[in-house]
Amino acid sequence: MAFLGILWNEIIMRPMVNSLALLYDLLGDNFGLSIIVFTIGIRFLLIPMTMRQTKQMKAMSGLQPRIKGLQEKYKGKSREERAGLSRETMALYKENGVNPIGCLGPMVIQMPIWFGLFRALFKVVPPTPEGLANLDGLFYSWNPARHGVPFNSDFLGLDLVGLVSAQPVPINILLPVLVGGSMWLTQKMTMTKPSDDRQAQTNQIMLWMMPIMFGFFTFQFPTGLAFYIFVSNVAGFVIQYFVTGRQNPFKSSGVESEPTLAAVGSGTTGSGDNDMEGSTSDADSTVHSEDRRRSNRSRARDTRAKSRRSRNRRR
Amino acid sequence: MTFLANRSHVSRGDGRRNLIAAILAISLIATVACAGGLSPTGGWAAPVITDEGIIVGDKNGDLVRVLPETNSRETLYQGENLKIGKIYGTPLITGTTAYVTAYDCKGNECVANVVGIDLTTRQPLWDRFKQYTPSGQDDAERSDALEAFNAETEVVGGAVLVDDTLIFGTAEIGGEKHPGGHLIALDAKSFPDVPGRVKWVFPTGDAVFSTPVVVDGIAYITSLDKNIYAIDLADGITNVQDRLLWSFTAEGAISATPLVQDGKLYVGDLRNNFYSLDIATRERAGTGDAIDSSTEWIFDANGWVWAEAVIEGNVVYVANLGGEMYAVSIATGQAIWSNSAKIEGQIVAAPAIYDGPSRPSDGKRERLLAVPSGDGDVWVIDTITGQDLGKFATTSGVKSSPVVSGSTLYVHTLEGELQWFSTNDRARLGCLKIGNGEDCR
Numbered sequence: 001m002a003f004l005g006i007l008w009n010e011i012i013m014r015p016m017v018n019s020l021a022l023l024y025d026l027l028g029d030n031f032g033l034s035i036i037v038f039t040i041g042i043r044f045l046l047i048p049m050t051m052r053q054t055k056q057m058k059a060m061s062g063l064q065p066r067i068k069g070l071q072e073k074y075k076g077k078s079r080e081e082r083a084g085l086s087r088e089t090m091a092l093y094k095e096n097g098v099n100p101i102g103c104l105g106p107m108v109i110q111m112p113i114w115f116g117l118f119r120a121l122f123k124v125v126p127p128t129p130e131g132l133a134n135l136d137g138l139f140y141s142w143n144p145a146r147h148g149v150p151f152n153s154d155f156l157g158l159d160l161v162g163l164v165s166a167q168p169v170p171i172n173i174l175l176p177v178l179v180g181g182s183m184w185l186t187q188k189m190t191m192t193k194p195s196d197d198r199q200a201q202t203n204q205i206m207l208w209m210m211p212i213m214f215g216f217f218t219f220q221f222p223t224g225l226a227f228y229i230f231v232s233n234v235a236g237f238v239i240q241y242f243v244t245g246r247q248n249p250f251k252s253s254g255v256e257s258e259p260t261l262a263a264v265g266s267g268t269t270g271s272g273d274n275d276m277e278g279s280t281s282d283a284d285s286t287v288h289s290e291d292r293r294r295s296n297r298s299r300a301r302d303t304r305a306k307s308r309r310s311r312n313r314r315r
Numbered sequence: 316m317t318f319l320a321n322r323s324h325v326s327r328g329d330g331r332r333n334l335i336a337a338i339l340a341i342s343l344i345a346t347v348a349c350a351g352g353l354s355p356t357g358g359w360a361a362p363v364i365t366d367e368g369i370i371v372g373d374k375n376g377d378l379v380r381v382l383p384e385t386n387s388r389e390t391l392y393q394g395e396n397l398k399i400g401k402i403y404g405t406p407l408i409t410g411t412t413a414y415v416t417a418y419d420c421k422g423n424e425c426v427a428n429v430v431g432i433d434l435t436t437r438q439p440l441w442d443r444f445k446q447y448t449p450s451g452q453d454d455a456e457r458s459d460a461l462e463a464f465n466a467e468t469e470v471v472g473g474a475v476l477v478d479d480t481l482i483f484g485t486a487e488i489g490g491e492k493h494p495g496g497h498l499i500a501l502d503a504k505s506f507p508d509v510p511g512r513v514k515w516v517f518p519t520g521d522a523v524f525s526t527p528v529v530v531d532g533i534a535y536i537t538s539l540d541k542n543i544y545a546i547d548l549a550d551g552i553t554n555v556q557d558r559l560l561w562s563f564t565a566e567g568a569i570s571a572t573p574l575v576q577d578g579k580l581y582v583g584d585l586r587n588n589f590y591s592l593d594i595a596t597r598e599r600a601g602t603g604d605a606i607d608s609s610t611e612w613i614f615d616a617n618g619w620v621w622a623e624a625v626i627e628g629n630v631v632y633v634a635n636l637g638g639e640m641y642a643v644s645i646a647t648g649q650a651i652w653s654n655s656a657k658i659e660g661q662i663v664a665a666p667a668i669y670d671g672p673s674r675p676s677d678g679k680r681e682r683l684l685a686v687p688s689g690d691g692d693v694w695v696i697d698t699i700t701g702q703d704l705g706k707f708a709t710t711s712g713v714k715s716s717p718v719v720s721g722s723t724l725y726v727h728t729l730e731g732e733l734q735w736f737s738t739n740d741r742a743r744l745g746c747l748k749i750g751n752g753e754d755c756r
Contacts, residue, residue, distance in 0.1 A: 127420070128355045129403060129471050129524055130714075132570065133663055133689075136585075136619045136636045147586045150521065150539050150568055166424065 009138075012116040013123065017138045020124050021145035029148065031125065032155025032227070039228050042113060043235040059098045066092060114225070121224045125153040125161045153224070160224035167223060175226045180215025182233035187211065189237075354420050355469070357401025359664065361716040362725045362733060363408050367434075372402035372415050373731045373749040378432060381733050383723070386745050388733075388752045392432045392439075399428045404473025404483070404526055405715070411435050414503070416470040416483050427470040429483060431503060440503075468497075472526035472572065475534070477548055479503050480514060484523025484536055496522040496538050498546060515555050517546055525572040525623075533560060537569035537582055545597065561597045564604035565590060572623040572665075574631075579645070581631055583620020588613050589633045589641075591648060612648030616641060623665040623716075627682060627698055634662035640686060640696055652701035660690025660712065668698065669719035672739045685724055687713035693726055695741070707736045708743065710755075 019041075023034035067089055074085040093099070126132045132150060139146035153161040164175050187207045218226045357374035368380040370391070376399035378392035391413065392399070400419035407414040411434045418427035431440035467488060474483040481503040487494045496519040502512040520540025527534045527546075534546040545560040552558050567586025574581040575594070583589040593610035606613060618635030625632050630651060633641045638658035642651040664687050670680040683704065684696040693707040707717075711730040718725045723744065725735045732755050734746045746755040 129359075129570070130356060132524075133619075133621055133636060133661055137661075147567060149585055 012112050013119060014138055014140070016113075016116045016120040017123050017135075018140050018143050018145075020120055021139065021148075021151070022143055024124070024151055025143075025145035025148055029152060030155065031151060031153050031160050031224070032158075035155075035160065035224055035228055036231050039231040040235050043232060043239060047239065056099060059096060060093075063092060063096060063098060114229075117228055118222065118225050121161055121222045125151050127161060155227075158223050158227075160227060161222055163219070164221055164223050164226050165219040172219070175223065175230070176215040176218040178230050179218045179226050179233075180211040182230050183214050184208070184211040186233050186236055355401045355403070355418065355425075356729075357403055357417070358727070358729045358731060359403040359714045360473075360727060361405040361664065362718050362727050363406055364718055364720045364725070365408055369725055369733060369735075370406060370408055370413060371727050371733050371749055372404075372406045372417070373727070374401050374729075375731065375750055376400050376402060376417050376419075377750060378402075378406060378413060378415055379749050379752075380434075381747055381749070383725075383735055383745055386747060386754055386756075388747055388749065391434060391437050392430070399430060400426065403471045407474050407476060408434075409476055412440065414474045414476060414481060416472070416474050418469045418471075420469075425467065425469045425486075427468045427485060429470065429474060429481065429499075429501065431481070469522065471522075471524040475527050475529050476503060477529050477532070477534075480548065482527050482529070482534055482548070484519075484525060484527060484538075486522035495520050495540065498523060498527065498534065498536050498544070500548070515552075515558070517544070517555050517558055519544065521568065524570040528573050528575050530575045535573050535575055535580060537571060537573055539568040539570060541565045541568055541584065543569065543573060543580065543582060543592070545594075561600065562602045563590075563592055563597055563600075564602075566604075567619075570621050574624045574626065576626055581624045581626070583616055583622075583624070583633060583635075585619040585621075587616050587618055587620070587635070589616045589620055589624070589643070590614075591631070591645065614641070614643050614648050614650070617653075622662050625665055625668055625684075627668050630698070632666060632668075632684060632698070634666060634686060636661050636663070638662060638688070640666070640684065640701065642698070642701060654696055654701045654703060658686055658688050658694050660688035660692075661714070662686060663689055663714040664716040666696075667717045667719050667724070669724065669738055671695075671704075685717045685719065687715065687717055687726065689714050689729075693717050693724070693736075705741060707734075707741050709734055710746075 020031075020034050020038055023037050024031055027033040027037065070085055070088050070092070074082050122131060123135060123138060126135055135149060136146075145151075153159055158167060158171060164172055166172070167175065184207065187210060214229070218229075221229075357376075360372040362381075363370045365380075368382045368389075370378065370380050372378045376392075377390060379388045379390050381388045392415070399415065400417035402415060402417045404416045413432045413434055414429070415432065416427070416429050418425055420426075432438070433440055469486040470483055471486075472484050474481050476482075479502060481501040483499055483501075485497045485499055488497060498517040498519065500514040500516070502514050519536070519538040520542065522539045523536055524539065525537045527536045529535075529548065532548050534544075534548055536544050536546065538544070541564050543563045543565065545562070547558045547560050565582075565584040565586070566588055567584035569582060569584045571583050578594050580592045580594055580597075581590065582592075590606075591612050591614075593607065596607045596610045600607070614633065616633050616635045617639060618637040620633060621636050622634045624634075626645070629645045630642050631645055633643055635641075638660060640654040640658065640662070642653075643649065644651055666684045666686040668682055668684055671683040673680050682698045684698055685707065686694045686696055688694055689712045691712050692709050693713055695704040695706060696702070697704055707724060707726065709726060709728050710732070711728045713726055713728050715727045719738060722738045723735050724738050725733060727733055727749075731749050732746055733749055734755075735744050736742060737744055743756065747753070748755050
């Protein structure tokens with residue numbers, strides 16, 4: 001356990017503490033700006049991983065019809081015989097270069113960042129005497145910020161180390177709403193057309209439960225962490241806009257959509273399959289190509305209808 | 316970007332996996348979030364030796380008297396029941412009264428307590444719940460007192476008593492209401508006189524973690540705002556700003572308690588500096604940050620200085636937080652030695668200087684430094700050579716100053732134990748858990 005503690009300290013905590021402190025020093029002793037720049041930096045660092053995750057999700061979804069085929073093949077078979085299903089499924093994944101848990105990558109990466117940031121906030125702006133004394137051991141010797149302690153945690157009138165619940169009204173309400181709201185929007189952007197009722201139910205739970213839970217838990221977060229999550233979601237929107245193109249979150253529900261950087265980067269991996277581009281299965285390709293053709297025809301019809309309406313209005 | 320094209324199908328397995336992962340993530344974060352990290356732990360108070368026993372204030376707010384002869388203890392003040400908070404500052408014992416400073420936090424709401432306890436009756440001198448709203452004052456005075464100081468703050472350092480005035484430092488008061496730090500002067504007269512009335516409050520730019528030092532009616536305090544303040548304690552000064560005699564701005568924040576001796580003030584900061592300031596020079600200079608090199612000096616301590624320095628002869632001993640000790644010439648500010656064996660753990664509290672065992676050759680006793688380590692043990696360093704001579708082996712970290720009486724060294728550990736050792740052979744003589752009186756030898 002001591003070894004794990006050292007690993008955690010050296011790989012997560014010290015780099016994070018030193019980054020936040022250095023940014024604080026460089027950005028005119030402003031802890032809020034330090035968190036904003038840090039958050040955006042993290043989002044950008046996660047882009048390649050997010051791309052990889054999206055590829056994995058796409059490849060995985062491409063295999064779904066074949067996996068369903070395998071499941072059908074083994075339906076009603078004995079328990080011993082069904083062991084072959086796992087073998088064949090894994091072989092299929094391997095054959096197509098798919099890691100079944102690969103799509104959780106960014107989320108797994110984000111979780112230590114959240115835990116780390118929670119701790120790092122209290123370590124950079126410690127609320128106790130022992131915390132301030134311990135900060136000495138966390139600084140890299142080259143970090144000029146080590147000479148500027150104690151840091152000022154005020155930003156726009158908020159104490160970023162104080163708990164959200166301890167902030168004055170209406171900030172203590174507004175922050176959870178902003179966190180929950182931005183998360184809801186992120187979820188909404190990534191929500192996909194459900195394949196059946198059960199999936200629709202799952203989508204609804206994901207859409208509402210996560211933001212509400214997060215909003216609720218935000219009350220007990222340090223304000224800086226709530227700020228990080230909110231900024232991270234906002235940064236996700238911006239990256240979504242510039243990298244994957246504009247998408248209206250209010251039009252994505254119930255129609256086809258795509259796995260977005262905003263969703264995966266914020267730790268919510270989205271819930272859906274990809275289209276069949278790049279699929280290795282001819283049969284699957286046929287099915288999905290048909291879907292796509294139908295979808296394209298549908299879009300084309302919509303576009304034509306819009307054009308007609310537009311022309312009529314001009315007249 | 317073709318791989319980001321639209322999707323039309325959703326796997327139930329993916330959805331369930333994502334949902335479970337998301338809930339797991341939230342639960343873990345919530346667990347971590349609720350785990351705290353805001354609360355003080357205390358346990359930095361040094362033991363105080365009295366004729367009746369060793370008085371210790373522990374991290375749970377208990378004030379006890381330990382009787383080493385019988386390896387027993389008696390509770391003078393039950394912190395747990397009265398929820399006084401975590402004690403960092405060494406209790407002040409004057410005659411039959413003990414003054415204890417403490418604080419605790421729930422979330423980031425902190426409550427400080429400063430209590431006076433009659434050691435004979437074991438009763439508080441004033442009702443701690445009324446100390447800041449004393450009776451006998453009109454509403455305006457009462458309001459002023461409340462405005463100036465209420466209990467919503469942090470008190471890390473100890474208190475000093477000057478006549479009937481109790482002086483101590485605090486952090487900000489009432490959250491953002493009174494930002495920065497404060498030096499508080501309380502009327503310490505016991506009930507039924509005016510008890511615990513706030514006499515005056517001197518504001519500082521940031522929290523005060525140190526214990527004020529009073530010499531010739533002047534209180535010297537340090538603050539995390541990088542300043543050292545000299546405050547006139549005389550009665551009759553109506554404007555509190557008129558109490559400021561001089562201030563010196565260091566390069567870094569100051570958490571250490573200053574040491575004042577022979578017209579000099581010694582203190583280190585959190586920017587690796589250790590200062591020797593000439594008080595007469597400071598009085599002439601008023602406020603400022605410039606050193607007069609003819610009478611003052613700065614020593615590079617190679618690390619943050621948290622512990623109070625100690626003096627022996629013409630040498631001042633300086634510890635940095637990284638575990639390094641230096642012997643510095645008072646006259647020149649130059650290092651005489653730095654300890655060759657770096658102490659493992661933080662040095663947060665002042666070392667004690669004591670007489671070591673007598674040498675077989677000439678029977679003389681060497682003067683030794685007992686240096687507490689935050690990781691555990693009290694290290695023994697030769698004052699002349701800086702050589703590491705061994706350890707008093709404690710079972711846990713020490714962030715309080717050890718105290719030597721006769722040939723016994725007493726130390727209060729972070730585990731809430733009072734341990735005592737023979738200074739002759741460093742053998743442990745006794746150990747008592749302060750909280751429950753359990754023998755921990």
